[in-house]
Amino acid sequence: MEQGSLRLKTGLAEMLKGGVIMDVTTPEQAKIAQDAGACAVMALERVPADIRAAGGVARMADPTIVERIMKAVTIPVMAKARIGHFVEARILEAMGVDYIDESEVLTPADDKYHINKREFTVPFVCGCRNLGEALRRIAEGAAMIRTKGEPGTGNVIEAVRHCRQVLDDIRRLCCLPEDEVANYAKEIGAPLEVCMLVRKEGRLPVVNFAAGGIATPADAAMMMQLGCDGVFVGSGIFKSGDPAKRAKAIVQAVTNYNDYKLLAEISKDLGEPMVGIDISTIPAAERMQERGW
Amino acid sequence: MALIGVLALQGAFREHARALTSLGADVRELRQLPHLDGIEGLVIPGGESTTIGKLLMDLGMMDPLRQRILDGMPVYGSCAGLILLCKDIEDSEQPRLGVLDATVRRNAFGRQVDSFETTLPVKGLNEPVQGVFIRAPLITRVGADVDVLARVDMAPHGGTGEEIVAVRQGRILATSFHPELTPDTRLHRYFLDMLA
DSSP states (O other): OBOSOHHHHHHHHHHHTTOEEEEESSHHHHHHHHHHTOSEEEEOSSOHHHHHHHOSOOOOOOHHHHHHHHHHOSSOEEEEEETTOHHHHHHHHHHTOSEEEEETTSOOSOSSOOOOGGGOSSOEEEEESSHHHHHHHHHTTOSEEEEOOOTTSOOTHHHHHHHHHHHHHHHHHHHSOGGGHHHHHHHHTOOHHHHHHHHHHTSOSSEEEEOSSOOSHHHHHHHHHTTOSEEEESHHHHTSSOHHHHHHHHHHHHHSTTOHHHHHHHTTTOOOOOOOOOGGGSOGGGOGGGOOO | OOEEEEEOSSSSHHHHHHHHHHTTOEEEEEOSGGGGTTOSEEEEOSSOHHHHHHHHHHTTOHHHHHHHHHTTOOEEEETHHHHHHEEEETTOOOOOOOOEEEEEETTTTOSGGGOEEEEEOOTTOSSOEEEEESSOOEEEEEOTTOEEEEEEEOGGGTOOSEEEEEEEETTEEEESSOGGGSSOOHHHHHHHHHTO
16 A cells, blocks of 8 residues: 555646635635535635735644634645745644645745655645746645736736746747757756656646636636636635625636636626735735745 | 547546547547537546536536436446445535445545555456545445445555445446546446446
8 A cells, every 4th residue: 555656646636627726714614615616625824815914924824723624624625834844834744634735825934945745645736937936846746736826916917927928838848859958947947857748748747726816707717718727716705795606606617617608697796806906016025926936 | 439428527537538538439528418418428537526516516417417327328437426426425415416326435534645545456357456545435335236346455544344445336337546547447448348
C-alpha cells in the first residue's frame, strides 16, 4: 500500500475538475456552499476582501474554525498556509485538511523560498501569473495550479490576464525549435525537464483552476472557455446579496459554460454582487499577486 | 463501435473519455438532457457525488438517466459514480440514481491524507489492477443479485477483514477506485464487453 503518491495528489485535483471551490468562514457558510453544489470549500478566518480591508499580517486560520468546517461538510476541505510557512502547512496536514493552498492571500512567511511540497502527504495548490511561476511550483511539488488573479477585488481582469499569459507561454514553448528550449526554460526560471513535459503534452501536467476576482456566473463561464479546469470563488459569494442563489448559479455556469441561454437564465435576479475594486486604484505594494517567487 | 455517454457535469470525465476512445469507442460528453439521445452505454466518473447529484436534478437528467439504466443500458460508475448508482447511502439524503442494490459508505477510509494505492485482484481479470483510492467509498451491503468483483484488506486502514470495492449487478458495473487514473484500460474493456 502506498500513500501520498503524486498520482493520489494530482488525482484529487482531477476529481475537482468542472467544479467550484468556495471560500467559507463558518460551518453555516460551508453547508450553504455544499448545498449549492460546491465540489470543495476553502476554510478561512476571513475572506480575501476582508483581509484586504483589515491590513496587517494575515496568517493561517485558527484550527478551531477549520475543524468546525471539516465537521460540517462531507466535501473536501482546503485551507491556506502562508507562502514558505512549512509549519503552518504541517499543522493543517496533521488536522486532516484535504488540500493546502500555499497562498499569496496571506502574508508571506519567507521572502525567497516556497514550501517543499514534495515532502508532504497532503497535496498543495499554488497560484501563478505565468508559466514560469506555475512550473516552479509544480517542481516544488504542487499537485494543482490556479491563476492568482487579484484576490478580494471582485474584478476578473487579473485572472484573465494570468490565464491568458500561461496559455501564451505554453504556445510559445510548444512552437520553439528544440535547441532553444533550454534557454527559454532559463528565461522563465522553470526546470528544463518540466518544460519538456509541457512541450510534449501541450498543457500543464496538473489541473489548472481560475481564481482571484471571479464574482458572477458569466465570469466563471468565461474562465472555463479560456481553458481553465474549474473555478475558485473567494469573496464573490459570501460578500454578495444572496450567497446561496449566486453559489448555485456559478456551479451551473461552470458545467454548462457554452450555453448562453442557460447562462442568461441562471444570471437572473441574483441580488447585489460584491462591490468591485478597480485594480489601478490598488497601490503596487498592496497587490497580493506580487507575492510569491 | 458503440456510442458511450460520459457524464461530464463535474469530475474526472476526461480521463474516462480518453480510456474509452483508446479502446475504439465513440464518446459523447453529457452535460444536458438532449445529449442522452442515442447513447448505448453510460460512464459516471469520479468527482463530488453531492455536486453531480444536484446538477443531475437541476438539469432534469436524473429521472431519464435512471429510466435508461432500468431499461437495460449498461453503466459503469467509479467512486462518485458508484455512490450515485447505489440505492442506499449511509448518513445521507443526497440525490442518487439508486439502481444498484447496495449500501455505500462515503469517505470510508478517511480524508485525503488516508487516500492510497494498492494492487488488488478483480474477478474476471487475469492479473491484479492498481487500485487508486481517493477519499474512496466502500460498499457495506449488497443485494442477492449483486456479484462482488473485488475486496480490499482493511488491516492497513485500522479495520479488520475485507470490504467490497467493486461489484456488478447485471449491466451495472461499479468500482470505488479509479482505473481511469492509470494506463490500464482492462476495466473499461470489461465494461464495453457488457454492451455486446
